[in-house]
Amino acid sequence: MTTLNFEFFYEWVLSNYKINLNAYKEKQLQRRIGTIMKQSGATTLEEYATILSVDETLKKQFLDYITINVTEFFRNKDLFDNFELMINTHLSTKFNSLKIWSAACSIGAEPYSLAMIVKKNNIKLQQKILATDIDLTILDRAKKGYFRENEIKNVSLVDKNTYFDFMDGYYTIQNDIKNKVQFKQHDLVQGRYEQNFHVIVCRNVTIYFKNDVKDEIYLKMADSLVTGGLLFTGATETIYQPEKYGFKKIASFIYEKVE
Ligand SMILES: C[S@@+](CC[C@H](N)C(=O)[O-])C[C@H]1O[C@@H](n2cnc3c(N)ncnc32)[C@H](O)[C@@H]1O
Incomplete structure (x- = not known):
């Protein structure tokens, strides 16, 4: 299995989407990025970034996926x-x-x-x-x-x-x-x-x-x-x-x- 270039990808996300992924706990986030990257058909993060920059739907899907939105009224x-x-x-x-x-x-x-x-x-x-x-x-x-x-x-x-x-x-x-x-x-x-x-x-x-x-x-x-x-x-x-x-x-x- 090839190691994914998260350093490149985090910088790419920061400059393109203004989100600082370095702030988030690594393990869980990187597992999630790996999963969603694979769903797009990409095998490297460089390839995934190229796909995201041309495909609005996948961009939206990526942003939605990494920001975990689970919620409910009067939670707990x-x-x-x-x-x-x-x-x-x-x-x-x-x-x-x-x-x-x-x-x-x-x-x-x-x-x-x-x-x-x-x-x-x-x-x-x-x-x-x-x-x-x-x-x-x-x-x-x-x-x-x-x-x-x-x-x-x-x-x-x-x-x-x-x-x-x-x-x-x-x-x-x-x-x-x-x-x-x-x-x-x-x-x-x-x-x-x-x-x-x-x-x-x-x-x-x-x-x-x-x-x-x-x-x-x-x-x-x-x-x-x-x-x-x-x-x-x-x-x-x-x-x-x-x-x-x-x-x-x-x-x-x-x-x-x-x-
Ligand atoms: C699990 S939900 C929590 C929703 C609600 N506060 C609750 O407890 O039910 C987490 C929310 O944090 C948002 N979020 C993630 N990173 C953030 C950031 N850097 N600044 C502001 N909101 C962020 C996500 O978009 C998501 O809607």
């Missing part, structure tokens, strides 16, 4: 319920209105879950919930706001009936929830971070990054939060030394920005 429902409680006990008591960011939001299930929490708890927003992802294709889908049954399995029957319309096999989110969210492309590795958030939800994406990159992301997120603001991470994304970044753990996977 018990953690989300607790997060809702923390918003009420830790934030709504201290701040009149909130600025919220769902980072790496995939097809929108996460920011729309937050919008439902905002609506139900009568939370005043400073601006629409910012929902960002690196992947433009999924952001397009997120804006449309349609979901499969399995993606909304954690939504109660009452909420399904209240906030969704069912058509042609899909559940479409209604406008009063949709209008609370603004989608934008943003790269957590290379992008500039907005400031003054009260809530950052960043779940199930840092697991893909190398440790030094993860460190930098948490430092930038702490800097982006107001003192007392909350970071909510994924169910496998414990921050082991939160004080290193300026956080204090207040519940499972919930960290408060401290002075």
Whole structure:
């Protein structure tokens, strides 16, 4: 078996697609690149790059495949319920209105879950919930706001009936929830971070990054939060030394920005 030239390919992806693959854990990413390369019929990464530069469909398929978009509403429902409680006990008591960011939001299930929490708890927003992802294709889908049954399995029957319309096999989110969210492309590795958030939800994406990159992301997120603001991470994304970044753990996977 020939060794694939990942150094060449990473540089090629950076200069053509502006994605820094060096930030991601190597083993899993390289296995995925190898798999998708083979599906295209290419046997080397040089050949694969040539194919990607002329074939828009394969380019889109490559970008979709490496950015793993699995998601659902209220992912880890018990953690989300607790997060809702923390918003009420830790934030709504201290701040009149909130600025919220769902980072790496995939097809929108996460920011729309937050919008439902905002609506139900009568939370005043400073601006629409910012929902960002690196992947433009999924952001397009997120804006449309349609979901499969399995993606909304954690939504109660009452909420399904209240906030969704069912058509042609899909559940479409209604406008009063949709209008609370603004989608934008943003790269957590290379992008500039907005400031003054009260809530950052960043779940199930840092697991893909190398440790030094993860460190930098948490430092930038702490800097982006107001003192007392909350970071909510994924169910496998414990921050082991939160004080290193300026956080204090207040519940499972919930960290408060401290002075
Ligand atoms: C597994 S999904 C997580 C979705 C959602 N946060 C959740 O927990 O259900 C990971 C998302 O991270 C996005 N992503 C990957 N690399 C990124 C980067 N460098 N910057 C921003 N988003 C990125 C992917 O496009 C994908 O939508």
